[in-house]
Amino acid sequence: MKKKITIKQLAAELGVSVSTVSKSLNNSTEISQETREKVQAFAKFYNYRPNNIALSLKNKKTKTIGVIIPEVVHHFFAMVVRGVEQVAVKRGYNVLISLSNESFEKEVINMETFADSLIGGFIISPSKETLKKQDYHHIHQTIEEGMPVVLFDRTVPEINCDKVIVNDSQVAQLATQHLLDKNKKNILLLTTEDYISVGRLRTQGYIKALKLAGIPLENRLIIKTEDSKRSDIILPALESELKTALKENPEIDAILAVNEIYAAAAMRVIRELELNIPEDIALICFTDGVISKYATPPLTTVNQHGTQIGIEAANLLIDRLEQKDISEPSITKVVACEIVERFST
Amino acid sequence: MKKKITIKQLAAELGVSVSTVSKSLNNSTEISQETREKVQAFAKFYNYRPNNIALSLKNKKTKTIGVIIPEVVHHFFAMVVRGVEQVAVKRGYNVLISLSNESFEKEVINMETFADSLIGGFIISPSKETLKKQDYHHIHQTIEEGMPVVLFDRTVPEINCDKVIVNDSQVAQLATQHLLDKNKKNILLLTTEDYISVGRLRTQGYIKALKLAGIPLENRLIIKTEDSKRSDIILPALESELKTALKENPEIDAILAVNEIYAAAAMRVIRELELNIPEDIALICFTDGVISKYATPPLTTVNQHGTQIGIEAANLLIDRLEQKDISEPSITKVVACEIVERFST
DNA sequence: TATTAACACTACAACGTTTTCGTGACTAAC
DNA sequence: GTTAGTCACGAAAACGTTGTAGTGTTAATA
Structure with a gap:
């Protein structure tokens, strides 16, 4: 079993400092062409890949977005997940999924677990129970803490955030x-x-x-x-x-x-x-x-173009994550649905 | 917007050291009852929640498991995801989902992205293309690096890992x-x-x-x-x-x-x-x-009891993640399926 | 009175990165 | 021969947390 190699180990192996390795890998002009190439060759040889956890900690942000839906075993939501995943991969993000199972309590718990810094923002369709209770404190709190939230399909007017809805x-x-x-x-x-x-x-x-x-x-x-x-x-x-x-x-x-x-x-x-x-x-x-x-x-x-909804939601969220100006107003996107005529009418 | 509070800030606020706060929160007997209570009260007041990223980095392990499936918009796989999610939540893990879309390349890329330390182990059902190519280097490599892998449904004999199959x-x-x-x-x-x-x-x-x-x-x-x-x-x-x-x-x-x-x-x-x-x-x-x-x-x-398969797979994986002895032999679980008689026969 | 023990707390290293700020060595200009 | 400037690299801090190893004070024992 060959464990993952770190910059530190690479540095020791090469007899240079950690900084040199880091800069070489990032192709910094501070380092001579020769050293850079040597380091990069070594890194490749040892199959070095940066530790994302360390990066997240350092940069104080993660490349992961959380999706909270009532169910996966449901065609529409599965389509949405597919859409979200599609753009997430394209834009270099990971997708964490959580199922509320239409339960308010599970939704709250999952959201809190997720919010513990693993995640940059949320894409949510609230559970039926949540909607019935009209208790959105968990969503409000998340937004309060500065994490962007995108609501889709089941939308709530009193929450001020980006939304993707269907006409x-x-x-x-x-x-x-x-x-x-x-x-x-x-x-x-x-x-x-x-x-x-x-x-x-x-x-x-x-x-x-x-x-x-x-x-x-x-x-x-x-x-x-x-x-x-x-x-x-x-x-x-x-x-x-x-x-x-x-x-x-x-x-x-x-x-x-x-x-x-x-x-x-x-x-x-x-x-x-x-x-x-x-x-x-x-x-x-x-x-x-x-x-x-x-x-x-x-x-x-x-x-209902679930995939499209997922795509729009993910783009909205990632845009929000990557924008500098935090105070941009909320956006609501409407995804038009269409009638597919078959034989029952 | 109130940003998340850290131990350091709590410590400053209380006029004690970071260690004291950390130990108080973990209810260490090293700290006096009085101080502990004070710290905990403060932590609660400020809605302190530990930063999982920092914990992961420190402990060199994450509480996240990766699921790689060909499709979510597919009843069986959705059921499996549901099962996995069920036990993950119960055992304190998060679920990271990735869709291979039946493509070999996407499967490899997603797996590599995931493997960059975000994840403790994988639950996989390989894409059709992967099975056709019979190229399992990415899975082998992951196992080589010490990450447990559980294969389900579409199983491959030449990979030595835990498996959940159907009879x-x-x-x-x-x-x-x-x-x-x-x-x-x-x-x-x-x-x-x-x-x-x-x-x-x-x-x-x-x-x-x-x-x-x-x-x-x-x-x-x-x-x-x-x-x-x-x-x-x-x-x-x-x-x-x-x-x-x-x-x-x-x-x-x-x-x-x-x-x-x-x-x-x-x-x-x-x-x-x-x-x-x-x-x-x-x-x-x-x-x-x-x-x-x-x-x-x-x-x-x-x-096919997809949910059950997901449950078994997740348990297998988490057991593996939590066990000390790395050399336990691989387990293959068989989930029995049954015939549901309706009206077409 | 001197030694030890318990207590309550703090300092610091470590996890893997990146980045800022050095710091020598050499070269070029005065 | 001195000074300034470039080049190539290293040291160290920082992100948030935990655990080990102190540290100082008080109390109990010989």
Whole structure:
């Protein structure tokens, strides 16, 4: 086993001082061409690579960014991670990942652990529990301590930081319009409680589209799911609620689901009731993931461009890390999503 | 903005030495009860948290483990990450993630970046390209430098390190047997090229099951996919090849797919040919993910317990990091997978 | 009264870097 | 022959922490 070599060892080996080695490796003109070459050759031979920990300590900054998301086993978040990782590598940064598992406590703990100087800044999408509690002290504190934070997807107005969002409301309106265009007039909305910003915004878009089309808003056509914990608990409840709604309101001819999982649940119910997609009921949902792609029929979706969101977020964060002027105002980027038409509408 | 406070600043504030503060915070009996309490109160007031970078440098080890996987946007790998993260948090470690994107070069670069002292050890599933090239110098070198490595899923015999694998061959045999039990005798196998260990092993299990049942092995019933790059390129090719096979061999009454995506492709083809699942063709696949779960009909699958694999891998790695005796022999853990019967068989 | 022991604390080195500020040796100019 | 200037390199501090080895004071023992 050959342990990693340090500058000090290299210096001893070469019979020169530590400073000389350091300067040679950094190609300083202070050192003669000859010595530089010798040192560099030795360094290469011994496979010297600088100790990043020492560098971080010295420079008082790290080349690592922290990503805190509720889940990785979730297509959208995985896409975001991919995007973040992409630009991180390109710009010479590492990515530390932490999963809140939709739990407030875990989010806080993970954030504090990360903030202990391992990390330069955060990219976060808060857990549902955090949003419900509206307790953002950990995020505020991090910002207070001078670490930049970028919020994405689930955004919180009272936090002043860079944000990457999706034009949720607008595209939900578009999606609703898309259904109306297909001559579906009784659209059921499958959404989350309003404390989740994306759910709220999408609901707003839905409402706006109906209003514009002059269709009265029926509250019984909106199913809001509590959505607090794991999907294996809430899905059966959602399915039975939906089933009841469909039975009691046979005029329903379309469903707008706020995410893919809800759409999958909807499909299951529709199948059980022996209705056809899209003839009897059209279906459109957010999140353009594998479920929609490989479903029967493939679903029309709203592609949220998770990778793009990750890219924007990472760039925003790294820009912030590398900028001198700390007082630049916060930026909010909107990533436009688009409707991917398949066969469910 | 209140910057993070250091021991030195605390010491100045309190009018004692740095050592006293350090020892007080660590509750050393060397320091009087009184002083200890005072220091701790101050530390709490100023929200002191130790600088992990400095600790890492001092202790010559970090509390961070690196995970290198081909993709996050992939149910199985996401599950593994979840498992790793779970035990990492529990045991006080951080998780650094890197995506190879199935590229050899990216894998090597990322690994080298990570290895620059940020990380204590690695959990890796090599990229397809790496497996094809059979170039494992980067992994060997890392091990040489004394960093523990745990390989999972895609395993390589010539690397001597801890491993977490799935009893692929055995369970593929079981899956095949499952189809045979349903009275399906002409089973098509949708697999990868042999250089991917999981593909190879599953193929072996398939062959063994047929042999045991006394059914002759037909090479035209095995479709091996190159599978080198992104799925959007290989899937159409796979689909057309499969379609041809199904047309030319109408006796085929079952398909064993080596992963979910292949199964989804198979479903698409079956649908196009207007055949029924499972009556005309039964379908079973590896990876118990969202596609299988929400497909029509829901697919019978082999659950690989990704989370469990991640848990085992992380524990193996952290055990290795924390053990004194460096020369303990390598361990290979087998995580048993099981067949989840749904409606496609 | 002199020695020892306990106590409560401090000084300092070390981890691996970079960088500032020397410091000799040599050369060139006066 | 003195002074100034360049060149090539080294010493040391700093980043934040911990642990070892002091250090001075007081109390107990011989």
